[in-house]
Amino acid sequence: MTGELLSVLDCSFRYREGDFRLCKVRLDVRPGEVLGIIGPNGSGKSTLLRLMSGFLEPHEGEVVLAGRPLRSLSRRMLAREIAFLPQEPETAFGFSVREVVAMGRYPYLAAFGFLREHDVEVIERSMHETETDRFGARAFPTLSGGEKQRVLIASILAQEPSAMLLDEPTAALDIHHRSEVLGLLRALAGKEIAVVIVTHDLNAASQFCDRLILLSEGGVARAGGPAEVMDPELLSQVYGAHVRVVQNPVTGAPMAVVLGKEGHDRA
Amino acid sequence: MIGPSGYLTTRRFWTLTALACALWLVVGALCLSWGQVRLPTREVLAVLSGGRASELTANIVLMQRLPRVLLGLLAGGGLAVAGAVFQAMLRNPLATPHTLGVSAGGSLGAVLAISLGWSAPGHWPVGTVQLFALGGALVNISIIYLLARRKDMLSPLKLLLAGVTLGLISSAMIMFVRFISDPQKLVMVDRWLMGGLEVQGYRSVASVLPLLVPALALLVMQANAMNQLSLGEEMAVGRGVNVRAVQMESFLGGSILTAAVVSVAGPIGFVGLIVPHVLRTLFGPDHRVLLVLSFFGGGAFLAAADTVARSAFAPSELPVGVLTAMMGGPFFLLLLVTQMRRQ
Numbered sequence: 001m002t003g004e005l006l007s008v009l010d011c012s013f014r015y016r017e018g019d020f021r022l023c024k025v026r027l028d029v030r031p032g033e034v035l036g037i038i039g040p041n042g043s044g045k046s047t048l049l050r051l052m053s054g055f056l057e058p059h060e061g062e063v064v065l066a067g068r069p070l071r072s073l074s075r076r077m078l079a080r081e082i083a084f085l086p087q088e089p090e091t092a093f094g095f096s097v098r099e100v101v102a103m104g105r106y107p108y109l110a111a112f113g114f115l116r117e118h119d120v121e122v123i124e125r126s127m128h129e130t131e132t133d134r135f136g137a138r139a140f141p142t143l144s145g146g147e148k149q150r151v152l153i154a155s156i157l158a159q160e161p162s163a164m165l166l167d168e169p170t171a172a173l174d175i176h177h178r179s180e181v182l183g184l185l186r187a188l189a190g191k192e193i194a195v196v197i198v199t200h201d202l203n204a205a206s207q208f209c210d211r212l213i214l215l216s217e218g219g220v221a222r223a224g225g226p227a228e229v230m231d232p233e234l235l236s237q238v239y240g241a242h243v244r245v246v247q248n249p250v251t252g253a254p255m256a257v258v259l260g261k262e263g264h265d266r267a
Numbered sequence: 268m269i270g271p272s273g274y275l276t277t278r279r280f281w282t283l284t285a286l287a288c289a290l291w292l293v294v295g296a297l298c299l300s301w302g303q304v305r306l307p308t309r310e311v312l313a314v315l316s317g318g319r320a321s322e323l324t325a326n327i328v329l330m331q332r333l334p335r336v337l338l339g340l341l342a343g344g345g346l347a348v349a350g351a352v353f354q355a356m357l358r359n360p361l362a363t364p365h366t367l368g369v370s371a372g373g374s375l376g377a378v379l380a381i382s383l384g385w386s387a388p389g390h391w392p393v394g395t396v397q398l399f400a401l402g403g404a405l406v407n408i409s410i411i412y413l414l415a416r417r418k419d420m421l422s423p424l425k426l427l428l429a430g431v432t433l434g435l436i437s438s439a440m441i442m443f444v445r446f447i448s449d450p451q452k453l454v455m456v457d458r459w460l461m462g463g464l465e466v467q468g469y470r471s472v473a474s475v476l477p478l479l480v481p482a483l484a485l486l487v488m489q490a491n492a493m494n495q496l497s498l499g500e501e502m503a504v505g506r507g508v509n510v511r512a513v514q515m516e517s518f519l520g521g522s523i524l525t526a527a528v529v530s531v532a533g534p535i536g537f538v539g540l541i542v543p544h545v546l547r548t549l550f551g552p553d554h555r556v557l558l559v560l561s562f563f564g565g566g567a568f569l570a571a572a573d574t575v576a577r578s579a580f581a582p583s584e585l586p587v588g589v590l591t592a593m594m595g596g597p598f599f600l601l602l603l604v605t606q607m608r609r610q
Contacts, residue, residue, distance in 0.1 A: 055504060079507030090499040092358035093552035099494075102274055106495055107507035112555060113491035114277050123274075137273075159506070 004028040005194045006082070006163050011051055011061035022047050022218045024061070029163060029194040034186055036205035037198045038229075039215035040239050045198040046087075046167055048215065052196065053084040053165050066162070079107035083156035087168040094139040097151050101127055101136075104158030123158050130154040130184060146177030153184060163194040170201065182208040206230050207253040214238060230254035275553050283556055287563035291340060294567035298336045298574040299328055303581040334469045335577075339570030339587075341472065342464065342532045343542075345479050345524040347565025350539025351547075351557050352486055352521040355493040356514060357423045360547070361602065364525040364539040367411060367430030367518075369404050371437035373529035374460060376403025378441050381455050382448040393474045396459070397530040404526030407433050412518070420500045421514040462533035462588025464573050471531040478527035483562065486520040489513050490554040497552070535588040537595025538569050544602060 006029045014021035022044045029035050029052075037045045050056045051063055054070040063070045065081055073081070083104075095103075104126065105119045115123070127133040130150045135143070140151060149169060156164055169185070170178040178201070186208055189195045199205050205212055205226070212229040214221045216238040222229050235243040241258050248255040299315075300306045306324055313320045314328045349364035357366070364370060380399035393401070414429040415421050445456055492513040495503040503510050528535070542565040543557060550556055572594075573587040 053505060055501070074507075075504075075509060076507035079505060082505075084501070084505035086499065086501040086505070089502045090358060090497075092497040093360070093547065095494070095497065095552050096273075098273060099551070099553065100498070103495055103498070103506065106491070109491075111488055111491065113494075114280075115274055120274065156505075 003030065005031050005066060006052060006196075007064045008048070008052060009062045009064060011058035011063060013047060013051060013056060013058050015047075020044070020047070020218065022051070025051075025215075025218075025220055027213055027220065027223060029196055031162065031192045031194050032189055033210040034189045034195045034197070034208060036209035036212045037196065037215065038200070038202055038205050038212055039221070043215040043238075044218045045215055048213075049084075049165050049167055049196065049198050052163075053082055054078050055084070076107040079159060079161075081162050083159040083161035083164045085152055085156050085164070085166045085169060088172060089152065091141050091148070094141055096136070097132055097138055097140055097143070098123070098127070098136040100140045100151055101132065101155045101158050104155040107159060122160060126154045126157040129188070130157065144177075145172050146174075146180060149173065149177070149181050150184065153181070153188075157188065161193065163196065164188070166195070166197045168199060169197055170199065170204065178204060202230070202235075202256045203248070203253070206255065207248070207251050226254050230256060232256075275555060280556060280559075283550065284559050284563075287560050291344075291563040291567050294571055295336050295340050298339070298570045299332050301574050302327075302332065302578050334472055335464050335573065336570050337469075337472045338464050338475075338531065339573045340566035341475060341479055342528040342535070342566075343538050343569025343572075344562035344564075344566035345475075345483070345528045346535065346539040346569070347542035347561035348483060348486060348558050349521040349524040349528075350565075351543035351554065351561045352493070352517050352524075353539075354543060355496060355554055356517050356521070357427055358497060358499075359423075359427075360544060361540070361599075362427075363537070364521065364528075365434070365534060365536065367426070367522065368407050368432070368434030368437060369411075369430075369522045369525045370529040370534045371434040371441070372407030373400040373404035373526055374534050375437045375441050375444070376400045376406075377459055377530070377533070378444050378456050379403070381459060382444055382452045384452065393530075394470075397471070397474060400530035401526055403437070404522070404529060407437065408519070408522045408526065411522075412515075415518075416515075417511075420504070420510045421518075426518070458586070459533050461586040462535035462591075463576075463584075463586030464532055464569075465577070465584055465586070475527045475531055478523055482520045482523040482527070485516055486524075487555075487558050489516055489520070490558050493517065493554040494552075533586075533588060535569070536592045537598070538565050538572075538591055540602075541595055541598055542568055 008027045010024045213223045232245045300308045300311045353362040376399035377396045380396045415426045495508045546560045576585040576587040576590045
């Protein structure tokens with residue numbers, strides 16, 4: 001027990017409509033680690049992330065933040081501890097990058113939201129750490145996908161959270177920006193922030209995450225280090241595909257290779 | 268000052284507010300001296316401050332122009348703020364105070380009152396037409412509220428669909444009432460539907476204030492939370508915003524503003540579209556600034572437009588709703604084209 005920050009204790013959840021349910025999920029996140037939630041479509045990754053962020057309340061079990069159940073915290077207190085970045089948030093109106101980052105201070109401010117000196121310091125630091133200060137005056141909607149994602153990460157960083165939960169933070173990015181964003185998240189985890197990402201990209205998860213949770217049909221199929229979870233038999237079974245795992249020749253991380261049906265691969 | 272760059276400081280906020288308020292007052296004073304009869308501004312100011320002026324000037328200013336200009340300053344402000352609020356809620360810069368069917372409901376009420384020819388006792392604080400217009404708007408506000416009400420948050424798309432549909436239903440009913448109306452009343456109905464400020468004395472001004480002031484206060488207090496909504500409801504929840512409360516209060520505040528204005532001035536179009544859009548381009552999208560500037564800017568715009576409308580075609584008066592619609596149509600197209608080009 002090295003001080004769990006965020007714990008999901010045997011949580012079950014089902015939506016009012018549809019058959020999907022999350023069943024007795026249990027996991028812990030520690031400060032300073034990057035946890036990857038992986039699994040096929042419909043396995044419950046995003047639902048689990050929303051339970052952890054307090055958006056959804058479990059029907060059974062409890063989500064606990066540093067010993068306190070999430071449901072006992074006010075919205076604002078929660079936003080100071082847990083920052084959530086949904087997949088591809090909308091971007092209406094031409095707010096500047098600096099204004100978008102400043103929005104992260106919302107849970108600390110009075111109703112009209114004027115910034116104090118300390119808030120400005122936090123905002124500037126968040127922009128510096130994410131290298132978004134170079135284009136701080138530009139209008140957010142004019143940025144590229146990778147730049148936008150960094151700005152949004154800066155804005156949740158300005159919440160000064162102890163945990164950051166990100167839903168598919170790299171889904172819309174090319175390989176260069178993907179590794180840039182994941183590298184940034186790794187660096188932030190180094191500052192004793194717990195980072196949880198939901199991703200479809202098994203190999204990026206294996207390369208950047210300390211631990212992985214593999215979900216299958218609303219339950220945890222396996223949790224552990226990348227080497228443990230990237231088990232070819234397990235992955236083949238969960239994804240219903242023929243998966244082989246090799247060692248990435250450059251990084252040494254386990255790497256999944258999906259083979260097509262016999263005779264369908266070019267090689 | 269121009270364009271989106273830094274943070275909103277208290278200094279910038281109060282400077283912009285003071286400048287906008289000054290502009291609002293200056294335009295109001297100018298509108299009092301312009302018209303079919305030009306009055307020297309000095310004399311107008313003398314009348315207002317209780318100084319020496321001819322009886323004729325005092326009569327024109329106090330009995331005819333002042334209530335009308337005041338109504339323009341308030342109604343234009345109300346419409347522009349309502350437009351900015353609906354644009355924020357629906358995350359769509361093309362939304363107007365009339366998008367959600369509130370003013371169509373108000374119009375239906377007014378048209379009913381006119382064509383039925385009922386009249387309220389003279390000592391009532393509001394006239395029959397205004398009362399019916401408020402009632403019609405309230406009916407639509409309640410229906411949309413009940414349709415869109417949900418446990419966690421509103422979907423802007425559902426709100427839009429419910430509002431637009433209700434607006435269409437109200438418009439259809441207006442056509443039906445017009446169809447069965449007596450032709451003499453029809454002229455009055457059509458005149459009301461053009462939207463205008465040629466009223467009415469101080470009773471109209473006094474009757475909108477109790478609705479306008481609380482609604483404006485409610486909305487301005489939500490302005491910072493509205494900023495959060497522009498990155499989507501989920502993002503806002505994650506920041507600790509009570510999204511459902513903000514959406515409901517914005518919808519109700521914006522709707523009440525619209526209802527109050529429509530009940531005295533009819534469905535004046537495009538003020539709520541043009542003014543917030545221009546101000547957003549000039550001063551950035553921060554709703555704390557945008558709402559305040561929209562109130563003063565919208566008021567100055569409508570008072571000025573009404574002055575043009577009542578002077579340009581002298582001795583007859585063009586309803587200001589016709590003028591704003593004629594200006595607004597081309598502007599709306601321009602907006603669409605530039606938006607499409609940007610995408």
